[in-house]
Amino acid sequence: NAGVTQxxxxxxxxxxxxMTLLCAQDMNHEYMYWYRQxxxxxxxxxxxxxxxxxxxxxxxxDGYNVSRLKKQNFLLGLESAAPSQTSVYFCASRILGQVxxxxxxxxxxxxxxx
Amino acid sequence: xQQVKQSPQSLIVQxxxxxxxxxxxxxxxxxxxxxxQQFPGKGPALLIAIRPDVSEKKEGxxxxxxxxxxxxxxxxxxxxxxxxxxxxxxxxxxxxxNxxxxxxxxxxxxxP
Numbered sequence: 001n002a003g004v005t006q007x008x009x010x011x012x013x014x015x016x017x018x019m020t021l022l023c024a025q026d027m028n029h030e031y032m033y034w035y036r037q038x039x040x041x042x043x044x045x046x047x048x049x050x051x052x053x054x055x056x057x058x059x060x061x062d063g064y065n066v067s068r069l070k071k072q073n074f075l076l077g078l079e080s081a082a083p084s085q086t087s088v089y090f091c092a093s094r095i096l097g098q099v100x101x102x103x104x105x106x107x108x109x110x111x112x113x114x
Numbered sequence: 115x116q117q118v119k120q121s122p123q124s125l126i127v128q129x130x131x132x133x134x135x136x137x138x139x140x141x142x143x144x145x146x147x148x149x150x151q152q153f154p155g156k157g158p159a160l161l162i163a164i165r166p167d168v169s170e171k172k173e174g175x176x177x178x179x180x181x182x183x184x185x186x187x188x189x190x191x192x193x194x195x196x197x198x199x200x201x202x203x204x205x206x207x208x209x210x211x212n213x214x215x216x217x218x219x220x221x222x223x224x225x226p
Contacts, residue, residue, distance in 0.1 A: 004157070031212065040123065042116075042203060042218040043158070050212060058213065090157050100146040100165070101207040101214050105157030 001026050004106035006091050012112045013081045021076040021109050023091030030096035032074035033058075033103065034066060036087040043090065049074055051096075081113045117141060118206050120217030127224050133191040135220045137204035140185065144206040148214070149178065149189050152201045161202070162189070194224045 007022040023032065033048040035058075045058030049068040063085060065077045074093075078085060088110050092103040120137045127133045137147075148163035164171045164178040164187065171178045177190040191198055204217040 033213065040218055042120070043216040045213050048213060056212070092157075100163070100209060101211060102148070102160055102163070103214060105150075105159065107155070107157050 003027065004091055004093055004104055006089075006106040006109050008109060009107070010110050012114065013078075014114050015082060017081050018077070018079050019081065019111075020078075021089055021091075021111075023074045023076070023093075023106060024072055025074075025091075025093040025104075025106075026072065027093060027095070027104065028071070029093035029104070030071070031094045031103075032068065033092040033094075034064070034074065034076045035090045035092065036060065036085075037090060037108070038087050046076065046089075081111075083113045085111065086113045087111060116218070117215035118204055118217040120204050120220060122220060123218070124221045125223070127191075127194045127222065129194065129196060129224055129226050131194050131224075133189075133194045133198070133222055133224070135189045135202055135204070135222070136186065137188065137206075137217050138184075138186045139206050139215075141206070141208075142185070143208045144215075145209055146207045147178065147180065147187050148205050148207075149176075150203040150205065150216075152203065152219075154200075158203055191222075194222075196224045196226055198222060199224050 034046040035043040047066040052071045091106040150158035151161040152158040180187045205214040
């Protein structure tokens with residue numbers, strides 16, 4: 001099993017450009033999450049999904065959109081990138097039915113917006 | 115508002131020493147407290163977790179101490195090794211909740 005994978009690993013954008021980050025998991029997990037990690041801020045939840053076709057906002061959703069068309073994939077979109085979106089983005093997943101929230105993380109995508 | 119407060123931001127420990135990282139929370143509904151370990155260039159990975167029905171949980175050199183009345187919990191790394199050098203995040207959640215609330219992280223450096 002590959003676990004949780006993220007594409008791409010690195011990306012540089014100019015202000016105003018758009019892009020999509022792809023997260024894929026092969027563990028048949030129902031729940032998927034997108035976080036951003038910034039120095040001194042820890043991990044902050046952007047959006048999450050509790051199943052195929054469903055999404056919900058997290059702590060810092062502004063400027064991002066997500067889609068979960070297939071159970072194994074969770075896409076994070078930036079429609080018009082801003083320098084404040086320079087960050088490391090992590091995807092995570094967890095199994096349905098687990099009482100406590102053990103999440104499995106991908107390796108991250110480092111995004112720089114100039 | 116930070117749901118979970120973590121300190122210190124960085125920590126330097128000699129090999130063989132004890133590393134201690136502290137976290138505090140306000141929401142008394144939280145009942146699951148995991149610690150995640152993150153190596154450079156990698157995603158966080160679950161290290162150890164505790165539920166409030168016990169005051170301590172030990173796994174090898176790693177121990178969580180939990181103080182329910184003070185709403186605090188801490189990670190102790192005994193006999194710290196250079197391979198323990200990483201960033202550690204505490205987190206909190208409640209049963210059935212969809213998401214975890216993370217602390218701001220502690221960068222641990224263990225020097226030989």
